[in-house]
Amino acid sequence: MEKRDKVTNVFLSGVGGQGTILASNILAAVFSSAGYDVKKAEVHGMAQRGGDVTTHFRFGKKVYSPLIKFGDADYLLAFELLEGLRYINWVKDDGKIVLNNHKIYPPVVNLGEMEYPENIPDIFRRYFNGNVYVVEGVEIARRLGNIQAANVVLIGAFSNFFPEIKEELWIESIKSLIPERIQELNIKAFLEGRRALS
Amino acid sequence: MKKVVMQGNEAIARGAYEAGVKVAAAYPGTPSSEILRTLAEKYPEVYAEWSANEMVAVQVAGGASIAGVRAMASMKHVGLNVASDALMTFAYTGVKGGLVIVVADDPFSHSSQNEQDSRNWARFAKVPMLEPSDSQECKDFTKIAFEISEKFDTPVLIRSETRVSHSDSIVELGERVEPNIPIGLDPKEAPKYTMVPAYVRQRRIFVEERMKRLEEYADTFQYNVMEINDTRYGIISSGVSYLYAKEVFPDWSFLKLGMVWPLPKKLIEEFFKKVKKVAIVEELDPFLETEIRAMGFKIWHGKDVVPKMYELSPEKVEQALKGNKFKPPKIRFDTSNLPKRPPNLCPGCSHRPLFYALKKLGLFVFGDIGCYTLATSPPLEAIHTTICMGAGVGMAHGASKALGKEGPGKACAVLGDSTFLHAGIPPLMNVAYNKGNSTTIVLDNKTTAMTGHQEHPGSGYTARLEPTVAVNYEELGKALGVKSIRYVNPYNVKETMDIIREEVNKDEPSLIICKDSPCILLRRAKPLEKFKYRGYSVDEEKCRGCRVCLEINCPAISWIKQEGTTKDGHRRKGVSYINRDLCVGCSVCEQICKFEAIKPIEK
Numbered sequence: 001m002e003k004r005d006k007v008t009n010v011f012l013s014g015v016g017g018q019g020t021i022l023a024s025n026i027l028a029a030v031f032s033s034a035g036y037d038v039k040k041a042e043v044h045g046m047a048q049r050g051g052d053v054t055t056h057f058r059f060g061k062k063v064y065s066p067l068i069k070f071g072d073a074d075y076l077l078a079f080e081l082l083e084g085l086r087y088i089n090w091v092k093d094d095g096k097i098v099l100n101n102h103k104i105y106p107p108v109v110n111l112g113e114m115e116y117p118e119n120i121p122d123i124f125r126r127y128f129n130g131n132v133y134v135v136e137g138v139e140i141a142r143r144l145g146n147i148q149a150a151n152v153v154l155i156g157a158f159s160n161f162f163p164e165i166k167e168e169l170w171i172e173s174i175k176s177l178i179p180e181r182i183q184e185l186n187i188k189a190f191l192e193g194r195r196a197l198s
Numbered sequence: 199m200k201k202v203v204m205q206g207n208e209a210i211a212r213g214a215y216e217a218g219v220k221v222a223a224a225y226p227g228t229p230s231s232e233i234l235r236t237l238a239e240k241y242p243e244v245y246a247e248w249s250a251n252e253m254v255a256v257q258v259a260g261g262a263s264i265a266g267v268r269a270m271a272s273m274k275h276v277g278l279n280v281a282s283d284a285l286m287t288f289a290y291t292g293v294k295g296g297l298v299i300v301v302a303d304d305p306f307s308h309s310s311q312n313e314q315d316s317r318n319w320a321r322f323a324k325v326p327m328l329e330p331s332d333s334q335e336c337k338d339f340t341k342i343a344f345e346i347s348e349k350f351d352t353p354v355l356i357r358s359e360t361r362v363s364h365s366d367s368i369v370e371l372g373e374r375v376e377p378n379i380p381i382g383l384d385p386k387e388a389p390k391y392t393m394v395p396a397y398v399r400q401r402r403i404f405v406e407e408r409m410k411r412l413e414e415y416a417d418t419f420q421y422n423v424m425e426i427n428d429t430r431y432g433i434i435s436s437g438v439s440y441l442y443a444k445e446v447f448p449d450w451s452f453l454k455l456g457m458v459w460p461l462p463k464k465l466i467e468e469f470f471k472k473v474k475k476v477a478i479v480e481e482l483d484p485f486l487e488t489e490i491r492a493m494g495f496k497i498w499h500g501k502d503v504v505p506k507m508y509e510l511s512p513e514k515v516e517q518a519l520k521g522n523k524f525k526p527p528k529i530r531f532d533t534s535n536l537p538k539r540p541p542n543l544c545p546g547c548s549h550r551p552l553f554y555a556l557k558k559l560g561l562f563v564f565g566d567i568g569c570y571t572l573a574t575s576p577p578l579e580a581i582h583t584t585i586c587m588g589a590g591v592g593m594a595h596g597a598s599k600a601l602g603k604e605g606p607g608k609a610c611a612v613l614g615d616s617t618f619l620h621a622g623i624p625p626l627m628n629v630a631y632n633k634g635n636s637t638t639i640v641l642d643n644k645t646t647a648m649t650g651h652q653e654h655p656g657s658g659y660t661a662r663l664e665p666t667v668a669v670n671y672e673e674l675g676k677a678l679g680v681k682s683i684r685y686v687n688p689y690n691v692k693e694t695m696d697i698i699r700e701e702v703n704k705d706e707p708s709l710i711i712c713k714d715s716p717c718i719l720l721r722r723a724k725p726l727e728k729f730k731y732r733g734y735s736v737d738e739e740k741c742r743g744c745r746v747c748l749e750i751n752c753p754a755i756s757w758i759k760q761e762g763t764t765k766d767g768h769r770r771k772g773v774s775y776i777n778r779d780l781c782v783g784c785s786v787c788e789q790i791c792k793f794e795a796i797k798p799i800e801k
Contacts (some may be wrong), residue, residue, distance in 0.1 A: 016541065028203045038203060039332070040366040050753055051541030065331070065445035066365035068513040071527025083539070088531050098232045104526060110756035111577065111748050114537045127530050146780070163756040192625065193244055 004036075007060030009068040010158075013087050014079030015104050016050050019151035022177065023077070024055040026155050029173035031059040034165055041066035052083050077138070077158055079151060080104050081120040088124065097124050098158050098197075100137035100150060133157060133197055140192050146182070149189035156193020167194070203343065204369040206362045209333035210300055211236035212369065213340025214270050215244060218376035221262035222246045223255035225620065226272030226649040228309040229363040230302035234272055238661040243374065248646075248653050248661045251587070251620040256299060258283040260353075263297040264391060266381040268344050268799050271437035271683040272300035275316050280621070282319065289323040290401040291391045292351035292408075295379050296344030300375060303359040305481050306510035309648075311567065311584060313507060314762075315482035316357050320459035322406050326412050327355040328421070329437040333367040339421065341372075348377070350408055350415070357458065359481070361438045361509065370751035374443065388708035396591070409460060419462040421456025424469060433472030434466070434486060439510055443479045447517040461489055470495050477519055478609070481510045481643045543572045545754045546725070548715030549641055552688040553580035554786070555695045556610070561702060564590035564597070566622075568612035569717075570641060578751050581612070588613065588621025594636040595629045601639040607703045610637040616646035616654040625680070629707045630679030637701045637708040640671055641688075642718040643708060651720060675709040682708040688715050689728075718782065726782055731798035733781035734788055736774045740795035747787040747796065754780035755787060764793075 010027060014020040024040050026148065032038045036059040043053070056068045070090060076097045078084025084099050091097060099121055108114040112169055117123070124132040135148035135157045159170050178186050204212065210233050214222060222244050224795040228316070238246040249255035255271040262269035273281060278301045282386035285299065301319070301548070304310040320327035326346060330339040336358065343354040389397045416422060420674035432451035440454045453469040454462070470476055473500035476489045487500040501516040516526040526670045543550050553573040558562050565571060566589060574581045583593060594611035598670050601608060613622050629636055646652040653659045659670040675683045684706055686694045701708035716723030742764055747755050759772045778799070788796040 015539065025366075032201075032203045032368055037368060038366070040203075041361055043360060044366055050539075050544070053538040063367075064441045064448075065512045066361055066367070066441065067511050069445070069516070071513075074462070082536065085531070086533050086536055089527065089529050089533060105756050106537045107542060107575075108537045108753060110753070112745075112757040112759055117536065123531065 002121055005061045007058055007063055008075075009073045009076045010077060010109070011055040011068055011073040011087055011090050012055040012077045012079070013058060013083040014053050014151075015083060018053070018079045019148065020053050020055050020079055023059050023151045023155050024077070026152070026170075027057050028172050029176060030165060030169055031186050033037040033169055033173065035045060036060060037063045039063045039066040044085050052086065054087065059150050075158070075161065077154060078153060082106070083118060085117060085120050085123060088127070091128070094131070095128065096131045096133070096161060097128055098133045098154060099124065100154055100193050102138045102150065134197050135193060137193070140196065142183055144188050144192065146185055149182075149186055152186045153196070154191035156190040156195075157197040160197045200371045201368050202371060203366050204337075205364065205366050206330070206336045206358060207232035207302075208236045208335050208355070208363070209336035209369050210272070210358065211241070211372065213337035214298070215376050216337070216372045217269050217341045218268035218374060219244050219344070219691045220295070221259060222267040222272070223249045223258040223270075224272040225249055225252045225277055226646050227253055227277050227302075227651040228628070228649055229304060229360045230272050230274045230277070230300065230358070232363070233300060244632065246661050246724060249488075250758050252281040253284055256288070257279040258623055259697070260284060260288050263293040264380045264384055265295070267295040268296060268377060270298045270300065271465050273302070274310065275301055275314050276305045276310060276312065277301070277318060278319055280587065280589065280632055282323075285319070285325075287393050288324050288353050289325045290393055290398060290405055292404070293347055293353060293781055295377070296347035298340065298343045298347060298356060299353055300340075300356045300358060302363045303357060303482070305359055310359055310376065311586065312477045313482065315485060316355070317458050317485045318483065320355050324409055325353050325355055325459075326350070326457060326666065328356055328456055329357045329458045330362060331437050331441050331797055333369045335421070335456070336362065337369050342421070342650050344377070346415075348379070352408055354414075354606070357437070359438065365438075368461045368676070375591055383658060392660045398549070401695045405417045412464065413460045416457050416460050416462035419457050421679055422462050423452075423456070424466055425452040426472055427451050430474050432469060432476045432674055433479050434469065434476060434490065435479040436486070437481070439479050439481050440517070442510050442512045445512045446552045446684065447519070449456060455486070460487065460488070460654070463493060466490060466495070466506040468491065479510070479515055481518075482506065502593045516551040519564070539689045540575055541572055542575070542751060542753055543569065543609065545752055545780045546716050546718040546729075548643060548712060548718070549573060550578075550637070550750050551691050551753065551784070551786045552641060552694060552712065553578050555688070555691055555698060555791070556580050556612070559695055559699055559702075561698075562597075562609040564594040564609060564611040566590040566611075566617050568614040568617050570612060575751070577749050586621075587617050588625055589638075591622050591638050592625035592628065594638070595625065595632070595634045595753045598634055598636045600644055606705055607636055610641045610698070610702050612641060614647070615640055615642040615644065615671075616652075618671070619655050626675070626680065626707075626709065627678040634707055635705045637698070637710060639698070639710040641715070642671065642712050643715055643720070644723050645717050645720050647717045647719070651717070671711045680707045680709045682706055684708070685713045688712050688785060691785065691786060692784040709792060729783040729785065730785045731785070731800060733776070733778055733783045733799045734785065734796050735799055737797050738773055739765035740793050741770070741772065742768050742793055742795070743772040745774070746790055747774050750786055750790070752787060
């Protein structure tokens with residue numbers, strides 16, 4: 001398997017309860033099994049209560065900092081559109097962006113005091129041209145029977161960027177982290193996400 | 199040995215397990231909670247308990263140490279303030295079995311009421327402190343901390359922080375090895391453990407001598423590591439700050455300190471001899487800087503450029519040391535005006551109607567530490583102080599004494615069940631004893647919710663989920679001398695308001711206990727079963743868009759701008775909308791709607 005020496009930075013963002021932490025755990029399991037050094041950082045606690053959640057995931061030959069340097073993300077994996085836009089400046093010029101086409105209104109929008117930004121995918125396309133990928137994560141997961149699996153749909157889409165990593169390794173890692181009763185659903189969600197971008 | 203990806207806290211637990219720890223105690227607090235949880239769930243060889251508070255946790259660990267086993271207590275930074283009374287004197291008595299206290303700081307206060315730098319405790323208590331930077335070090339440093347503790351007869355502090363405790367990296371696992379210390383209590387050792395003045399003065403000498411020996415040990419400590427590369431520039435650092443600095447200046451020289459107290463004087467001297475310009479990169483206080491300056495060294499940069507508050511990051515370290523040469527990445531899109539997304543109480547949370555009731559009553563609310571601090575944000579804005587565990591109860595009493603006859607009906611204290619048991623009992627006893635008239639409301643949600651559902655002495659379960667006795671708050675209140683004790687069901691807004699109004703107006707101490715109000719995420723308590731309907735929806739023919747239902751700040755309710763009229767001809771500027779995916783059917787919005795525009799959805 002071809003190895004990347006340089007450290008690769010993946011920035012994950014979403015809303016507390018969307019499963020960004022599980023998604024980043026899958027990434028850590030996959031890339032450590034593939035022989036890379038990995039580091040991952042997140043904030044627990046208050047962030048679980050519907051606030052914005054970010055996770056920094058890094059892998060490479062040797063990783064020092066658990067945090068990505070501002071402006072140095074190779075990938076942005078956003079589980080919610082506004083939470084993607086909030087971190088647009090973290091991405092490198094030639095970075096790739098995967099957006100879950102899903103809106104969760106924050107309190108100020110619920111109260112009608114502010115508007116939810118329109119056309120977020122287009123804002124990304126303005127700066128990143130063809131490197132913006134929009135995935136119907138929630139719709140796909142709803143069709144499979146549980147919208148909670150949208151996070152794994154996104155991971156499936158994201159997996160396409162790493163052709164050197166075999167599909168089985170992704171599936172094994174998902175199995176190792178998810179309770180048996182919902183494994184089948186999540187593997188389907190992964191495969192659907194993988195097909196959605198390939 | 200097997201390598202696995204582990205969170206820093208899990209690695210500290212693993213280190214304790216491999217070191218042969220027999221007794222572990224903790225009170226939950228972000229970012230430290232997973233340490234004890236991991237020990238309770240994964241390592242049956244270790245007795246693990248949630249203690250009533252951090253002070254008790256250190257007492258438990260100290261007692262176990264004196265009985266001859268390795269013992270550990272873990273807590274968040276402010277927890278060590280609570281436990282400091284025990285720490286300061288265990289520093290004199292020393293240990294028998296290794297005694298390690300883990301303290302997890304929270305720079306930037308991601309989930310804390312302050313940003314204190316726990317390294318100061320090591321200097322203050324005259325005990326050694328280790329500071330790991332990643333999960334492998336979390337495990338290794340925990341193991342060696344027990345050896346240091348026994349070798350030098352001292353408690354050892356391990357300082358973690360959010361980015362160490364809550365980061366994951368690869369750890370190589372080892373075997374559990376139990377130490378060879380005779381277990382048992384020996385009354386002949388009383389002079390060592392009985393800190394009455396005569397014995398204190400003996401141990402005081404020992405403490406100073408121990409510090410000298412520890413200073414010498416620091417110079418040879420295997421995790422104080424010098425990396426000589428480019429000798430023009432060097433950085434002295436520790437913990438996660440080292441990783442940030444190493445990330446942005448990989449070619450510079452480094453002195454990485456695994457032990458941040460006491461400092462290795464000879465090693466530092468050697469580093470200054472070998473490297474021309476030495477900077478000190480540390481988060482929060484100028485702790486290393488102050489000490490190294492006091493040793494007489496001239497440093498190139500420290501807190502003159504490195505921020506002394508909030509957490510560091512690779513770019514902050516780079517910017518600090520490069521100064522004008524630092525080129526920040528371009529801001530392609532201004533994100534500063536995007537709608538913010540602060541954390542919120544969950545849909546169906548029992549705190550929401552309770553705080554709505556307090557707001558409607560116009561009370562000044564002395565708050566405390568827990569999920570209910572989320573009721574601070576608009577539009578609820580129903581908490582007016584948050585200081586420390588238990589503070590609200592004591593403060594409400596103080597305020598009532600200050601207000602005198604003007605007091606009744608103006609204020610109340612509010613705190614959670616776990617917080618009440620942690621630090622709320624002495625101040626409530628104080629209200630009754632000192633003839634106060636303040637009202638204390640215990641929001642009993644049957645768990646320590648904010649930190650992720652840990653058990654406590656009122657939950658009925660131990661850390662290992664074995665059923666056990668549970669505190670009866672009513673009986674406890676009576677025993678403390680409170681005569682007026684009432685229960686409220688917070689999901690009944692009107693009744694809750696009536697009862698609170700009566701109690702706060704009484705000229706005697708009151709205790710109000712929320713009942714049938716478990717955390718909405720606590721599956722064991724089946725919190726949804728008591729709700730009659732599976733959810734609610736807005737009847738658009740009746741909704742006048744008055745926005746009253748928005749006052750409870752429920753994530754399921756939004757308001758959509760849309761001019762129109764109701765069926766009976768009232769003009770409106772918009773309508774409310776309930777998200778069915780989020781609504782759990784708590785009925786609070788239905789109760790406060792003045793136009794019967796919120797309708798149940800049958801189960």
